[in-house]
Amino acid sequence: MTDDVKRVQAERMTTGKGFIAALDQSGGSTPKALALYGIEPGSYSGDAEMFDLIHEMRTRIVMSPAFSGDRVLAAILFEETMERSFGDRPAAAYLWHVKGVVPFLKIDQGLEDARDGVQLMKPIPGLDELLPRAVGHGIFGTKARSVIGAASEAGIAAVVAQQFELAGRVLERGLVPILEPEVTVTIADKAAAEELLLSSLLAQLDELPADQRVMVKLSLPTVANLYRPLVEHPRVMRVVALSGGYSRAEADALLAEDTGEIASFSRALTEGLSAHQSDADFDATLDAAIQSIYEASTQKDPGPAATPATP
Structure with a gap:
């Protein structure tokens, strides 16, 4: 990666409008992610097949026309995903050069x-x-x-x-x-x-x-704007929020009250997606999810803090 690309990516992560897609389920979290996607544990055998299936899910998300840099600033990858491809390009290269999405890695x-x-x-x-x-x-x-x-x-x-x-x-x-x-x-x-x-x-x-x-990734706080000192700290590039068990609607509502924070959602991003959907239905569901998370990350509610919902 050249210094010029690093500067462009750093500026995007510091000031860009959008959110981070967390596509980094691994190990014990993968069976649950697949089950929510409509693929039950009994339908595959062994880790290799399991990781092939989760990669197919991630590939379908990333290659969807709904997934692009105009709303998604970055994506977090699992190590095995980094070593694979989306389409005919290495995963990280596809994200940046095709989609304009900054690649991160779960370590x-x-x-x-x-x-x-x-x-x-x-x-x-x-x-x-x-x-x-x-x-x-x-x-x-x-x-x-x-x-x-x-x-x-x-x-x-x-x-x-x-x-x-x-x-x-x-x-x-x-x-x-x-x-x-x-x-x-x-x-x-x-x-x-x-x-x-x-x-x-x-x-x-x-x-x-x-x-x-x-950067700092935190659970949505009990008191809105609690983490504002982190947002404003000169050593912090960005403060991002995880959905942490809330539904997407609940997480979006809470995030909208936290000025300066953007989403880094995983399960809330893929909520409603299914392996059994047609491409048109899949893309429409993903587009709606991306739009709602984008709006919560960029259009902030100036009203009083809400009481967090029970996950």
Whole structure:
């Protein structure tokens, strides 16, 4: 990737209008994604067939005329997807050169068992090989997820410290990391956990060198605009929201109240899509989903904060 392309992509991710499509289901989340798409676990055997089917789903989404850079700023890919093609072009190259969509790569390898109210990321033993390979594919940035399940000050501090340690390794390779310390939306002390998370993130961001920027992907907050200090932080390229178990309508409504945040939806993006739909019905359903998420990301509601719906 040339420096000129990097600059164009960085500007797009900083100021562009649209959202990020999270197409990075992997491992344990893939059977559920396929089931929601109308392909039940009993209809395939083994991981290889499962990943072939999920790639067919992703290919149908990405190659749909509804999916393009006029509303979709970027897409997050699973590692195996990065090594495959959309049509006759490598996946990341197709996204950027055909669709005008910036490619990101999910790099975490899943979660440790819960401790101190959180789940840290498992070690990533092949990271030093993976990151240069991602650069070679034209990947712009990475995404790594950990989970917060309680308002535990020690646990949240550990999650954020791990996220920034990994982000440092990503930045060294010239890639832009998306930090994803997801707060489980169903916990009773969600609002308190979000306050602790915000404080910990700001402290770490203030320590970053002036020439480094990251992105942050967060659960939709209990209090609208809680994360506005992150949106305005000079070390933050973009704050993006995950749907976290809400329906698309619920997630869109909550996101519309958070000024400066854009969506990075996965399940909410694919809601309503089916392997059994005709191409016309599939494209129409996807177009409606993309439009609603685009509007929630770009047309903000100035009204009072809403009470989050129960996922």
